Amino acid sequence: MKTIFEMSRPGRRAASLPCSRVDERFCQMSQLPPELRRSEPAELPEVAEIDLVRHYTRLSRINFGVDVGTYPLGSCTMKYNPKFTEVAARLPGFAGLHPLLPQLRRGGLLAQGALRVIYELEQLLKQITGMDAFTMQPLAGAHGELTGIMLMAAYHNDKGNQKSLVLVPDSAHGTNPASAAIAGYQVVTVPSKNGVMDPTAFKEMLNDQVAGVMMTNPNTVGLFNPYIAEIAEAAHRADALMYYDGANLNAIMGYAKPADLGFDIVHLNLHKTFGTPHGGGGPGAGPVGVVERLQDYLPISRVDMRGDGTLFLDYDHPKSIGYVAPFYGNFGVCLKAFAYILALGGEGLKEVSQDAVLAANYLRVKLGDKWQVAFDRPCMHEVVFSAEDKVAQHGVSALDVAKALIDEGFHPPTIYFPLVVKEAMMLEPTETEALENLDALVAAMGRIADKAAADPEALHAAPITTPVGRLDEVNAARHPVLQEPLEA
Amino acid sequence: MRFTPHTPEDRAAMLAALGLGSVDELFAVIPEPLRARSWDLPPGMSEPEVSQYLAKLAGLNAQNLVCFLGGGFYDHHIPAAVDALISRGEFYTAYTPYQAEMSQGILQSIFEYQSAVCRLTGLDAANASLYDGGTALYEAAMMAVRKTKRKKLIVCTSVSPIYRIMLRSYTINLHLELIEADVSDPAALEKLLDQDTAGLILQNPDFFGVLHDYAPHFEAVHGVKGLGILGCNPIALAVAKTPAQMGADIAVGEGQPLGLPLSFGGPYLGFMAVREALLRTMPGRIVGRTHDGQGRTGYCLTLQTREQHIRREKATSNICSNEALCALAAVIFLGLMGKQGLVELAELNMTQAAYARERLTAIDGVEPVDQGPWFNEFRVRLPIDARVAVSRMIDKGIAAGFPLGRYYPDQSNNLLVAVTEKRSKEEIGYLAEGLEAVL
Numbered sequence: 058m059k060t061i062f063e064m065s066r067p068g069r070r071a072a073s074l075p076c077s078r079v080d081e082r083f084c085q086m087s088q089l090p091p092e093l094r095r096s097e098p099a100e101l102p103e104v105a106e107i108d109l110v111r112h113y114t115r116l117s118r119i120n121f122g123v124d125v126g127t128y129p130l131g132s133c134t135m136k137y138n139p140k141f142t143e144v145a146a147r148l149p150g151f152a153g154l155h156p157l158l159p160q161l162r163r164g165g166l167l168a169q170g171a172l173r174v175i176y177e178l179e180q181l182l183k184q185i186t187g188m189d190a191f192t193m194q195p196l197a198g199a200h201g202e203l204t205g206i207m208l209m210a211a212y213h214n215d216k217g218n219q220k221s222l223v224l225v226p227d228s229a230h231g232t233n234p235a236s237a238a239i240a241g242y243q244v245v246t247v248p249s250k251n252g253v254m255d256p257t258a259f260k261e262m263l264n265d266q267v268a269g270v271m272m273t274n275p276n277t278v279g280l281f282n283p284y285i286a287e288i289a290e291a292a293h294r295a296d297a298l299m300y301y302d303g304a305n306l307n308a309i310m311g312y313a314k315p316a317d318l319g320f321d322i323v324h325l326n327l328h329k330t331f332g333t334p335h336g337g338g339g340p341g342a343g344p345v346g347v348v349e350r351l352q353d354y355l356p357i358s359r360v361d362m363r364g365d366g367t368l369f370l371d372y373d374h375p376k377s378i379g380y381v382a383p384f385y386g387n388f389g390v391c392l393k394a395f396a397y398i399l400a401l402g403g404e405g406l407k408e409v410s411q412d413a414v415l416a417a418n419y420l421r422v423k424l425g426d427k428w429q430v431a432f433d434r435p436c437m438h439e440v441v442f443s444a445e446d447k448v449a450q451h452g453v454s455a456l457d458v459a460k461a462l463i464d465e466g467f468h469p470p471t472i473y474f475p476l477v478v479k480e481a482m483m484l485e486p487t488e489t490e491a492l493e494n495l496d497a498l499v500a501a502m503g504r505i506a507d508k509a510a511a512d513p514e515a516l517h518a519a520p521i522t523t524p525v526g527r528l529d530e531v532n533a534a535r536h537p538v539l540q541e542p543l544e545a
Numbered sequence: 546m547r548f549t550p551h552t553p554e555d556r557a558a559m560l561a562a563l564g565l566g567s568v569d570e571l572f573a574v575i576p577e578p579l580r581a582r583s584w585d586l587p588p589g590m591s592e593p594e595v596s597q598y599l600a601k602l603a604g605l606n607a608q609n610l611v612c613f614l615g616g617g618f619y620d621h622h623i624p625a626a627v628d629a630l631i632s633r634g635e636f637y638t639a640y641t642p643y644q645a646e647m648s649q650g651i652l653q654s655i656f657e658y659q660s661a662v663c664r665l666t667g668l669d670a671a672n673a674s675l676y677d678g679g680t681a682l683y684e685a686a687m688m689a690v691r692k693t694k695r696k697k698l699i700v701c702t703s704v705s706p707i708y709r710i711m712l713r714s715y716t717i718n719l720h721l722e723l724i725e726a727d728v729s730d731p732a733a734l735e736k737l738l739d740q741d742t743a744g745l746i747l748q749n750p751d752f753f754g755v756l757h758d759y760a761p762h763f764e765a766v767h768g769v770k771g772l773g774i775l776g777c778n779p780i781a782l783a784v785a786k787t788p789a790q791m792g793a794d795i796a797v798g799e800g801q802p803l804g805l806p807l808s809f810g811g812p813y814l815g816f817m818a819v820r821e822a823l824l825r826t827m828p829g830r831i832v833g834r835t836h837d838g839q840g841r842t843g844y845c846l847t848l849q850t851r852e853q854h855i856r857r858e859k860a861t862s863n864i865c866s867n868e869a870l871c872a873l874a875a876v877i878f879l880g881l882m883g884k885q886g887l888v889e890l891a892e893l894n895m896t897q898a899a900y901a902r903e904r905l906t907a908i909d910g911v912e913p914v915d916q917g918p919w920f921n922e923f924r925v926r927l928p929i930d931a932r933v934a935v936s937r938m939i940d941k942g943i944a945a946g947f948p949l950g951r952y953y954p955d956q957s958n959n960l961l962v963a964v965t966e967k968r969s970k971e972e973i974g975y976l977a978e979g980l981e982a983v984l
Binding site: 070094109437492 | 546547548549550551555556558559560562563568571572573574575576578579580581582583584585586587588589590591592595596598599600601602603604605606607608610612614616617618620624626628629630632633634635636637638639640641642643644645646647648649650651653654655656657659660661663664665667670671673674676677678679680687707708710711713714715717718719720756757758782783784785786787790806807808809810811812813824830831832833834835836837838839841842843844845847848849850852853854855856857858859860862863864865866867868869870871873876877879880881882883884885886887888889890892893896897899900903918932933935936939944947948951966968969970973
């Protein structure tokens with residue numbers, strides 16, 4: 058399909074701007090001296106509004122979202138995104154609110170509604186996780202991880218601890234080691250045993266250099282680590298902090314709280330657990346919660362309540378790590394998550410976890426006939442299969458299976474992750490897929506398994522129903538074309 | 546309200562397939578002593594109840610103030626087509642386009658966004674977005690540190706003070722030397738440059754709305770083999786000398802002016818463009834054009850060996866989710882404005898601000914601070930504390946600007962005033978008349 062630039066016709070336009078609203082003579086003041094002016098206007102498209110609307114509508118139609126069909130992309134919690142939350146985020150009282158307004162004198166009083174959203178969401182997240190305080194500033198999950206490690210560093214610096222290591226299990230999301238590294242720590246990988254971080258290996262690797270350990274529980278294999286209390290106790294004895302990656306919180310709401318499991322710092326992915334749309338890869342929101350002994354280090358500002366019940370932004374936290382975002386986080390995303398939590402309530406959230414875990418186990422059992430499950434025991438909200446046997450027997454890889462699923466009308470699972478499982482296929486159905494959708498997925502996977510034996514070549518050719526087939530990614534990386542070339 | 550489709554019969558059927566009697570059995574793996582001891586959350590609410598509650602909260606915000614607040618975040622008009630298009634569920638409810646064949650829509654739109662950012666900045670390659678202007682500046686600074694293997698960053702005090710606080714926060718444990726100084730004058734800069742200088746960070750227009758030519762500054766930093774980083778306002782780029790023309794190596798900025806609502810601070814959009822030589826050290830997702838086996842053109846995520854899911858602790862950044870939907874909004878906004886429209890929008894902003902500046906500086910006791918030229922924002926010196934003046938103006942229904950004393954203690958009487966295309970001549974008149982009355 059042509060790009061918007063290729064559709065451009067000189068002189069065509071869509072912009073509707075007011076004519077100069079002030080005296081003509083001020084227009085001269087908008088003329089910059091030549092040394093400050095760009096030599097040529099930027100070659101932006103020249104299109105009519107209808108052309109542009111059709112262009113992006115056509116593009117939307119060759120894109121797949123949760124609104125289109127089942128999207129069991131493991132670790133990403135692609136659940137249904139309720140529409141009413143969008144309306145809430147677009148209320149002019151929220152959408153039009155300038156973030157500097159509260160910094161004006163008496164300004165907090167001008168944004169009481171927005172501060173109330175942040176304050177109440179904090180109370181709800183505290184109850185859900187057992188943590189003592191939250192910041193809404195982190196703008197995505199990985200940003201929450203970075204914030205969490207910065208908090209860890211602030212804690213150790215404050216205590217005069219000299220620590221340089223962060224332990225991360227081999228099953229961790231790539232963001233965990235990356236976050237620890239860019240925060241200035243050296244990362245040490247802890248091996249798994251039977252799918253979960255091995256407590257014995259962990260204890261052997263633990264020493265007084267360890268600042269903290271980053272865990273996801275249930276982990277990326279979909280398994281709850283039953284040794285968590287023992288791990289946390291050992292970590293705390295070494296004055297290492299326990300970091301909880303909340304990517305998989307959708308599995309345990311109402312059943313376990315990260316604080317009770319021994320964690321000191323958590324980040325939550327509001328866009329995963331609390332149903333805000335993923336937007337084709339963001340925006341997300343990654344609030345971070347901490348136990349009491351870490352709350353002095355949280356980013357500023359923090360929303361606090363005065364004696365008269367009004368809310369204000371409190372910048373007076375001298376031990377704070379500072380600003381990790383310019384203001385109060387991705388407020389629009391927080392607002393949608395707040396609406397979601399209010400709608401579901403405590404029982405609804407617990408039911409979310411029940412149904413998410415039930416659906417994943419249903420897939421585990423139903424797919425078990427034809428597919429090799431990585432760890433044959435009850436899972437939490439996601440389940441990992443391996444195509445290793447299909448590769449050996451038929452030369453059909455996880456990638457082939459994924460592409461064949463596209464032709465069946467499904468978004469594929471996460472593939473080749475977690476790294477601890479060869480030819481991994483990680484399915485997370487979430488709680489919002491109806492039984493008939495799960496059955497349809499099972500049936501499609503069954504057909505693919507059969508085809509792997511009968512006609513593996515057909516699977517190598519998949520997908521065939523999409524506007525393009527498998528793309529030459531090697532060419533894309535070797536000869537990068539990253540923008541529409543300018544016409545000479 | 547529930548969004549789970551399961552009927553009691555569905556659940557029973559699934560449990561039966563598992564050979565279980567109750568769903569609680571699935572949680573048996575969580576040791577009893579670790580189970581949640583409380584679950585003290587409010588009961589659920591219906592859609593109208595939640596909607597009414599949120600509308601009530603929205604009503605507690607001062608939504609009808611006439612806005613002259615800027616500081617890097619502006620009250621621009623958002624064409625209706627932006628929201629109509631980004632609200633398409635196929636975009637909205639997708640995730641990162643790992644499966645290219647079924648994600649060509651978001652991939653091509655990001656490719657178009659990257660193209661637009663390159664054309665605005667004049668640089669060679671752009672990424673698919675970062676979280677916001679502040680984190681983009683931090684990522685750019687870290688690129689300079691990595692690329693030069695040096696430790697010293699020089700940041701001009703006319704760079705957003707909010708972003709400078711962010712930079713301090715992010716770098717405090719990294720054993721870097723972060724020097725914040727007024728280096729508007731190249732002579733002042735020369736004194737700070739040395740063989741340990743990784744990068745120089747400037748902003749155009751600067752935090753006070755003044756446009757500059759930083760070519761001499763970037764030439765100087767290149768003289769010591771450091772990198773030049775320029776923070777930009779994307780609408781000002783329609784008319785201002787480009788980062789490429791000035792010799793910057795990395796351009797970053799806040800994309801909020803490109804069709805994103807103010808939304809109390811986010812979600813926003815960090816954009817980044819670099820020279821070719823820096824491409825493989827750039828953080829974040831990048832979309833490239835390639836072809837399939839039949840020669841059909843398609844788009845995919847590329848250069849992924851920089852990224853955390855491949856390189857883990859050796860990645861150029863930890864970024865995973867970025868701001869794809871905001872990038873989509875930005876490219877739609879830029880398409881709607883178009884080549885001429887964006888120039889007109891920029892000039893209209895400058896004209897409006899020029900008028901407001903004349904009106905305000907005509908008031909007895911209100912003085913201009915800078916010589917200009919300005920984009921859509923400027924500072925004036927008031928005869929009283931700017932916070933007091935702004936506070937009084939709120940009673941008149943006007944958010945008159947940002948009192949600079951908060952971030953610049955020696956500027957407590959200075960007010961930063963932003964004027965976009967949305968402000969009418971009458972509103973600018975109210976601002977001037979109101980300010981005259983409260984001083």
